[in-house]
Amino acid sequence: MPRLCGSGVALDSTDTTVDVTSSTGLSPRVAAPLAYAGWWITGLIIWFVERRDPYVRFHAAQAITAFGIVAALIAGFCALAVAALSFLTSAFPLFLWAAGVTWVGGVLLWVLAMWKAASGATWRIPLAADLADRITASPSSPV
Numbered sequence: 001m002p003r004l005c006g007s008g009v010a011l012d013s014t015d016t017t018v019d020v021t022s023s024t025g026l027s028p029r030v031a032a033p034l035a036y037a038g039w040w041i042t043g044l045i046i047w048f049v050e051r052r053d054p055y056v057r058f059h060a061a062q063a064i065t066a067f068g069i070v071a072a073l074i075a076g077f078c079a080l081a082v083a084a085l086s087f088l089t090s091a092f093p094l095f096l097w098a099a100g101v102t103w104v105g106g107v108l109l110w111v112l113a114m115w116k117a118a119s120g121a122t123w124r125i126p127l128a129a130d131l132a133d134r135i136t137a138s139p140s141s142p143v
Helices: 028-037 040-049 054-087 089-118 128-137
Strands: 003-005 009-011
Touching (some): 028 040
16 A cells, blocks of 8 residues: 655655655655654755755754754754853852753754654654744745
């Protein structure tokens, strides 16, 4: 039985042709994981390049939101660690530890998101998926 991937592209083990509906010229199962490849940066690039495929655009928006939040948390913990050097030196290792744990969690999330997108699943990351839905539903988004 064929599975649907992306914007209704039927994937069957006997079918070797894929209808490319992505404006990137890539298959949706390639473009969606690429949106996650460089965290929020490649998500932003794919968001502006992709015009037609809602599956790819959702994953690009989810990459922007999820990994933008993770990157902001890491930067915030690092900034607090630097500030702690002047004001509260005993908090320095705590903030560095928090930044490290956030980074490890982000890497695990990144691997899982790329794997799910490559398999054709519309995996919804909690919180980030709701923000991605808002971005993809906005009237100012390019179509």
